[in-house]
Amino acid sequence: MNIASVLASKGVRVVTIGPDASIRQALALLAEHNIGAVVVVDAGSRPVGILSERDIVRAASRDEGVFGLRVTAIMTHQVILGSPSDDLASVGSTMVERRIRHLPVVDSGKLVGIVSIGDIVKAQRDHYQGELDTLQVQILATEPPKGAPAH
Amino acid sequence: MARPGTAAQPLRAAIVGAGPTGYYAAEHLFRSSGLVVEVDMFDRLPTPYGLVRAGVAPDHQKIKSVTAAFDRIAATPGFRFFGGVELGKHLSVEDLRRHYHQILYATGAQTDRRMGIPGEDLLGSHPATEFVAWYNGHPDYRDCQFDVACERAAVVGVGNVAVDVARILCRTADELAKTDIADYALEALAASRVKEVVLLGRRGPAQAAFTNPEIKELGELADADVATLPEEVELDPLSRAALERRPDRATQKKVEILASYARRPPSGKSRRLVVRFLVSPVELRGDPTGRLTSIRLVRNRLVATDMGALQPKPTERFEDLSVGLVFRSVGYRGVPLPGVPFHDAWAVILNDKGRVLDPDTRKPLTGEYTAGWIKRGPTGVIGTNKPDAGETVACMAEDVAAGQTLAPSEPSAGAAENLVRLRQPKFISYPDWLRLDELEVARGRATGRPRIKLTRVEEMLAALGR
Numbered sequence: 005m006n007i008a009s010v011l012a013s014k015g016v017r018v019v020t021i022g023p024d025a026s027i028r029q030a031l032a033l034l035a036e037h038n039i040g041a042v043v044v045v046d047a048g049s050r051p052v053g054i055l056s057e058r059d060i061v062r063a064a065s066r067d068e069g070v071f072g073l074r075v076t077a078i079m080t081h082q083v084i085l086g087s088p089s090d091d092l093a094s095v096g097s098t099m100v101e102r103r104i105r106h107l108p109v110v111d112s113g114k115l116v117g118i119v120s121i122g123d124i125v126k127a128q129r130d131h132y133q134g135e136l137d138t139l140q141v142q143i144l145a146t147e148p149p150k151g152a153p154a155h
Numbered sequence: 156m157a158r159p160g161t162a163a164q165p166l167r168a169a170i171v172g173a174g175p176t177g178y179y180a181a182e183h184l185f186r187s188s189g190l191v192v193e194v195d196m197f198d199r200l201p202t203p204y205g206l207v208r209a210g211v212a213p214d215h216q217k218i219k220s221v222t223a224a225f226d227r228i229a230a231t232p233g234f235r236f237f238g239g240v241e242l243g244k245h246l247s248v249e250d251l252r253r254h255y256h257q258i259l260y261a262t263g264a265q266t267d268r269r270m271g272i273p274g275e276d277l278l279g280s281h282p283a284t285e286f287v288a289w290y291n292g293h294p295d296y297r298d299c300q301f302d303v304a305c306e307r308a309a310v311v312g313v314g315n316v317a318v319d320v321a322r323i324l325c326r327t328a329d330e331l332a333k334t335d336i337a338d339y340a341l342e343a344l345a346a347s348r349v350k351e352v353v354l355l356g357r358r359g360p361a362q363a364a365f366t367n368p369e370i371k372e373l374g375e376l377a378d379a380d381v382a383t384l385p386e387e388v389e390l391d392p393l394s395r396a397a398l399e400r401r402p403d404r405a406t407q408k409k410v411e412i413l414a415s416y417a418r419r420p421p422s423g424k425s426r427r428l429v430v431r432f433l434v435s436p437v438e439l440r441g442d443p444t445g446r447l448t449s450i451r452l453v454r455n456r457l458v459a460t461d462m463g464a465l466q467p468k469p470t471e472r473f474e475d476l477s478v479g480l481v482f483r484s485v486g487y488r489g490v491p492l493p494g495v496p497f498h499d500a501w502a503v504i505l506n507d508k509g510r511v512l513d514p515d516t517r518k519p520l521t522g523e524y525t526a527g528w529i530k531r532g533p534t535g536v537i538g539t540n541k542p543d544a545g546e547t548v549a550c551m552a553e554d555v556a557a558g559q560t561l562a563p564s565e566p567s568a569g570a571a572e573n574l575v576r577l578r579q580p581k582f583i584s585y586p587d588w589l590r591l592d593e594l595e596v597a598r599g600r601a602t603g604r605p606r607i608k609l610t611r612v613e614e615m616l617a618a619l620g621r
Contacts, residue, residue: 008501009532013546015507017517088501090464091362097401098463107462111500134539141224141538142217 007095007109008088010127011117018118020045023052023076030055030075041106043118044079051108051115053079085110096124159256160190160555167566169251171242172261173198174205176527176540178225180259183548185231190552193233193568199241200294201583201615205263207537209293212319213334214326216605221537229585237575238583243493245579254571256560257522257551260495260504264487264528270311274439279447283310283320283484290323292337292608303347305479309450311436312484313356314364320482321352322372325379325428335605351427353476357435357455357467360413361394361406370412379426385417387432393457393465435467439481449477487533504529509547522561524551587619594618
């Protein structure tokens, strides 16, 4: 299973913001979409950073004027990007190891989506649940599929 | 208008596609609390079960036994099946909108991905999905021809479908005769002269998609020796490091099994099944008549992406393998439905948790939903579609509660049936299917087979006296 299969049913809406927008605007976006991070993109829609709740909390603890700051001043510049063909297991453990909660996904330089650690956990849960169900069916099948009664 | 979902006006849902996902969605719908639901399930084939009938290998009858659960779902009052009814041919999305409050597309992934290399269309090069549909008696593929008079066949890919194809090619006539493989396929494969089948994986043993039971089964074939190459099953440093960082018993076991195959001496069986790794086909070559003669492979090495996923990177080392048959099994691919938005790059219906999205506004379309492979792409096992369909049905129930459904002008079971009768008088109902099912099983009983499939639509209709 890869990242593409997670993105397909996420509606591919990626909430983005420009580096020169204010933190106030960023917070409004986070609240409006009920999300934990926005991808910061340049004029050519290329990801140049990511701004998460954590970044804002960290900045607010240092500077009460955080609302007026520009996004680029406090965003994480070293943004780690995923690709639709990355497999879920590697992505999941890398996100845990590096404490990344949101992973922007790019395909040939274009931002095509974002996955959160919650999306990965859900996909893995569904995957294992599915395997479990399938195994149960097989283990419980003692008769060939169409024995006698059923109908 | 009163909300649908009551005894006076049941919620009428159309499910397009009678594969596992369609059944799971029906089950979830019937279990939606507080809703009275009527489900009409459509399939373009006369027979239900989707890939469980037409995809799961005939020598894997236990996997097929999931159909008993599907039949129980189909026995729920309010469930109807219309087999042989195709969206875009007999019914349009507009027709469905006039008769149903909600429409769910669960059409799966009907075709295969191409390799995108020269020579892919030479005679003798086939999608694995065609071969699978052929040996499983799919009416659209029963007249396909596969040249099993050649000595060596290659299967590109190391997923479970690739393994199925390789295994079926290596089974003896006696082994196959115990299955419900289509009669004509049994006959053709009994005359097969294929001596060697080579599975080709682009990455290493630790990244192969097949599961351990499948790979173990390859070591237990009656008349085929399995082999791997020691240098290809030896773990590369990146895979070793990844496994040490995140120990995963299933992967460790997989690598062990594959390594043990490299040490197995040939036991003199008449066929050989070789599992290769770290090779990608770059070209298929043919003779002047356009018939496949060989496949050119490039050796790969693995590189890690930012996220730690290991991807193949071609080297400068090439290898030519003479083959008469190539099956590409590099992934299934969904096909667009007439009148339904489609995301071409990912080959899925764009959706948000199952709600179909308008491609322009990216807002949900009222009353249209999707689940299964056409929703998320071709991943997971049969059971994975159950939670997936559950997510979609939860959205459907939420939308009913919010009054967000279609407003059909003729929301009754009778009106829908009349329309189907008008457009496709030869449709197959669930009781019809159960009769065909009994007939197939009875035909098999005489020769000790699970069933003998009817593989032509006319045959099925004739058997029903129509």
